[in-house]
Amino acid sequence: MTNLSRLPGRAEHLWQWQSRAACRGQGPERFFHPEGERGDDRAARDRAAKRVCEECPVRAQCLRHALRVREPYGVWGGLTEQERQALTTA
Structure with a gap:
């Protein structure tokens, strides 16, 4: 039997906010x-x-997510990749 005690545990709290996002279901384009x-x-x-x-x-x-993971593409949290990059290199 597999020892599950070493697994990190549930992590949906890290991404659950995405289910309430205004962009949900709009497509990536x-x-x-x-x-x-x-x-x-x-x-x-x-x-x-x-x-x-x-x-x-x-x-x-x-x-916060996009800045934390240094998301390299797209508009996240109302900022483009260039705008986010300016925040992280300032």
Whole structure:
């Protein structure tokens, strides 16, 4: 029989906030740019994603997560990857 006492235990509390996110079910295309997207198209997509984040009840948790794991892509917690990177390198 496997010794379960050495397992780290339940961890859903680490990601449960995601079930309440305003972006849930909207698909990744609004929050993650396709390869090669630049200029006005990318700026418009980022603005649309940020509008969703403005109304999100778990925005702070989302941003904390993205900063903690240094999420390299997409809009998380209302910030783009460049905006998050500026926070972590300041």
